[in-house]
Amino acid sequence: MGRSSSCENAGLKKGPWTPEEDQKLLAYIKDHGHESWRALPAKAGLQRCGKSCRLRWINYLRPDIKRGKFSSDEERTIIQLHALLGNRWSAIANHLPGRTDNEIKNYWNTHVKKKLTKAGIDPVTHKPINLAFGTSETHQLRSSTNLDHMAQWESARLQAETHLARKSKFSAFSASAPPQVLMSGLDTMSDSMYSSNNIGLGEVGDWTEIALESFSKPIEIFTSFASWVPVVPILNDLREERSIGSTTEAENCVVGEHMDENTNCWGHVVDLVTSSTAPFSSPQLY
DNA sequence: AATATATCCAACCGCACAGAT
DNA sequence: CATCTGTGCGGTTGGATATAT
Numbered sequence: 001m002g003r004s005s006s007c008e009n010a011g012l013k014k015g016p017w018t019p020e021e022d023q024k025l026l027a028y029i030k031d032h033g034h035e036s037w038r039a040l041p042a043k044a045g046l047q048r049c050g051k052s053c054r055l056r057w058i059n060y061l062r063p064d065i066k067r068g069k070f071s072s073d074e075e076r077t078i079i080q081l082h083a084l085l086g087n088r089w090s091a092i093a094n095h096l097p098g099r100t101d102n103e104i105k106n107y108w109n110t111h112v113k114k115k116l117t118k119a120g121i122d123p124v125t126h127k128p129i130n131l132a133f134g135t136s137e138t139h140q141l142r143s144s145t146n147l148d149h150m151a152q153w154e155s156a157r158l159q160a161e162t163h164l165a166r167k168s169k170f171s172a173f174s175a176s177a178p179p180q181v182l183m184s185g186l187d188t189m190s191d192s193m194y195s196s197n198n199i200g201l202g203e204v205g206d207w208t209e210i211a212l213e214s215f216s217k218p219i220e221i222f223t224s225f226a227s228w229v230p231v232v233p234i235l236n237d238l239r240e241e242r243s244i245g246s247t248t249e250a251e252n253c254v255v256g257e258h259m260d261e262n263t264n265c266w267g268h269v270v271d272l273v274t275s276s277t278a279p280f281s282s283p284q285l286y
Numbered sequence: 287a288a289t290a291t292a293t294c295c296a297a298c299c300g301c302a303c304a305g306a307t
Numbered sequence: 308c309a310t311c312t313g314t315g316c317g318g319t320t321g322g323a324t325a326t327a328t
Contacts, residue, residue: 016296016322038313054314055297090316105317106295293325299318307311 013047017056021046025053026061059102066098070107078104078112083126 013021028044034057037050046053059065070078074096081092089101089108096104108123116123 014298036313050313051299051315052297058315059296087317101316102296109318110294289328291325291327294323296320296322298320300316301318302316303314305312305314307309 011047012041012049012052014052017060021048022056022061025056029057029061059100064098065100070099070111074099075107075112078108079116079126082108082112082123 024044024046028040032043034040034054037054040046040050040053041048044053048056077096078092081095085091087105089105093099093101093104113123116126117129120129121127122129
């Protein structure tokens with residue numbers, strides 16, 4: 001598309017913010033809010049681009065920012081969420097009040113990554129680092145330490161927690177027990193499949209994964225899911241948003257014969273479900 | 287004490303996306 | 308429908324600081 005960056009204007013200041021600039025930005029946002037970041041710098045008397053102002057506000061000046069070291073609880077939450085969400089820092093930050101995506105990303109890159117690696121866990125896959133490629137010497141060296149035990153313990157703990165989180169995610173949809181076909185898929189689905197591939201409920205692939213594990217067709221899994229959650233309000237939402245005439249049409253759109261053709265509708269419905277139930281909003285899931 | 291090296295983190299950059307025109 | 312604009316996100320950089328030699 002080649003649009004020009006809003007920060008390319010000559011003469012705009014870059015680099016570290018001075019206390020005076022912070023004061024100007026704070027004062028302006030306090031009085032006027034930040035309806036338009038592009039227009040803000042000129043109005044606030046700052047020689048900065050809107051993007052820079054936004055970043056400074058979000059990562060440093062916002063009043064609800066929690067500063068200081070991460071607690072062990074926060075660190076554990078970061079690891080668990082990273083196992084589920086991958087490098088989606090803003091999504092992770094949503095579950096850590098007062099922490100910014102930038103802060104979490106930095107903390108991950110400078111602390112957690114090293115810690116996991118040291119414990120023999122691959123920080124990308126959250127699985128024990130494969131020793132098959134190492135020499136026998138390195139293996140013996142490792143075996144002589146307690147790293148293997150640490151790695152196994154951490155891996156087992158993560159897998160158990162991921163497993164619980166996964167079930168909680170489903171349980172959050174309904175107070176009643178989920179259909180057997182769903183749970184059997186979840187039970188047999190390997191944890192690595194779930195945690196290492198950033199699988200989220202918003203993707204059709206998720207249902208396919210579960211279906212594969214329960215020896216059912218994806219459409220059966222979804223139909224089962226649809227009969228379990230209160231699906232009528234979701235279909236109504238879908239009908240309104242897509243200007244579909246009747247709920248029946250919306251239903252057909254979701255549970256049609258040809259799954260591939262309905263991928264978008266499907267994803268949309270699942271999005272509606274996940275956004276309305278916000279499975280991760282409650283800390284007791286962990 | 288001086289220098290080299292490692293670590294940390296605030297800020298920047300480029301891209302993607304949604305909404306407006 | 309194509310293009311423009313604003314915003315948000317994740318990856319990366321570079322300066323400040325801490326630690327080692």
